[in-house]
Amino acid sequence: DGSELTEIENFADAKFAEQDDELFGIAKGKNLIMVSVESTQAFVLNNEVNGQEITPFLNDFAKESLNFTNFYHQTGQGKTSDAEFLTENSIYPLSRGAVFFTHSGNEFTSMAEKLAENGYYSNAMHANNKSFWNRDIMYKSLGYERFYEVSDYNVTEDNSVNWGMKDVPFFEQSVGLMKDMPQPFYSKMITLTNHHPFYYDEEDKMIDEYNSNSGTLNRYFVTVRYTDESLKRFVEELKASGLYEDSVIVLYGDHYGISENHNEAMSQYLGKEVTPFVSAELQKVPFMIHIPGVDGKEISTVGGQVDVRPTLLHLLGIETKGDIQFGQDLLSEEHESFAAFRDGRFITEDYVYADNKCWDKETEQPTDNSYCEPYIEKAATELSYSDRVIYGDLLRFYDPDSAKKEE
Numbered sequence: 001d002g003s004e005l006t007e008i009e010n011f012a013d014a015k016f017a018e019q020d021d022e023l024f025g026i027a028k029g030k031n032l033i034m035v036s037v038e039s040t041q042a043f044v045l046n047n048e049v050n051g052q053e054i055t056p057f058l059n060d061f062a063k064e065s066l067n068f069t070n071f072y073h074q075t076g077q078g079k080t081s082d083a084e085f086l087t088e089n090s091i092y093p094l095s096r097g098a099v100f101f102t103h104s105g106n107e108f109t110s111m112a113e114k115l116a117e118n119g120y121y122s123n124a125m126h127a128n129n130k131s132f133w134n135r136d137i138m139y140k141s142l143g144y145e146r147f148y149e150v151s152d153y154n155v156t157e158d159n160s161v162n163w164g165m166k167d168v169p170f171f172e173q174s175v176g177l178m179k180d181m182p183q184p185f186y187s188k189m190i191t192l193t194n195h196h197p198f199y200y201d202e203e204d205k206m207i208d209e210y211n212s213n214s215g216t217l218n219r220y221f222v223t224v225r226y227t228d229e230s231l232k233r234f235v236e237e238l239k240a241s242g243l244y245e246d247s248v249i250v251l252y253g254d255h256y257g258i259s260e261n262h263n264e265a266m267s268q269y270l271g272k273e274v275t276p277f278v279s280a281e282l283q284k285v286p287f288m289i290h291i292p293g294v295d296g297k298e299i300s301t302v303g304g305q306v307d308v309r310p311t312l313l314h315l316l317g318i319e320t321k322g323d324i325q326f327g328q329d330l331l332s333e334e335h336e337s338f339a340a341f342r343d344g345r346f347i348t349e350d351y352v353y354a355d356n357k358c359w360d361k362e363t364e365q366p367t368d369n370s371y372c373e374p375y376i377e378k379a380a381t382e383l384s385y386s387d388r389v390i391y392g393d394l395l396r397f398y399d400p401d402s403a404k405k406e407e
């Protein structure tokens, strides 16, 4: 009932990280373009395969952006949709199943809804079947006004590969759609080409495959390189259309592309054994925020997808105090270096908890468990409160106005 929410409200209020005054509203009134970059892990950034750069565009773009270098995905079985859930709501997905399927009828206080309340045209763009991950239903609950899905795009055999429409034409056609949107708009875009099994057309191959016993990993580099190119073209098209100067561009990796089934090939590539420590560190994904006119900066605080909502809303000058959020503004001085994974692993400033061991980041070896002990409970508490919000549909009882009055 409502009283259960009170306890959770208190938890969220205690966790709230006050925004930095200098940064609050620095992107006020700008469009927000947020790209979920399919299966892109951070290890490909500033890295090479066969002596060839894998992500030349992202490497440059990161330098012009607020670039978060210790940012982790926190998804479970809901994969892309879990990443969407986290970034929209600052609530964790479930430990089993996909919350997009199991709780699409819940009440949410998503970023899309909050932006719509603040005059934004909130929409999602993804050139796949609209019912994939139950998006057509869930997006209504999340407050998107419009979902540009496969039927809004001109998809041909020629411009498709693997799972569907290629990223280059997807971005190209999306800019066409954006030109007609009322501003400011919030567009959440989801790429598709760099998806397992990472099949590609020969004409799109810009670097050579890797050579290992895993065809999956070998091809992965080629399709990551292609998606990197598509993002470059996207930004060029935004510039040509005049939208670039008025838009914040956010990129995040949704989840891993290379599972533990490919550890042998991965260890060949990395030149070291894929221990549980390395495996956890491989869950790092890119997260960058590009704001026109704002200098790039590397931000090393440990965080995750649950932190995206407060971080972005504060930059856009929208308060989140009193909202039920489990994440913290990554740009706040009060942000605590911490990322809980959905499976019980977690990352702190100095330690990684994985395989029931506490790993020292410096030595990459297990150390005394007592260093991780306090965080084990912290992670469990946080996840259980988050689960209660979903299972009890507790945001039904949430009244933002009364939350504000209590401040």
Ligand code: GP9
Pocket: 078, 079, 080, 081, 126, 128, 132, 190, 195
């Ligand atoms: C499908 C795309 C991929 O529309 O979002 O989903 P995934 O398998 O990565 O969760």
Ligand code: MN
Pocket: 038, 039, 079, 080, 254, 255
């Ligand atoms: Mn995905």
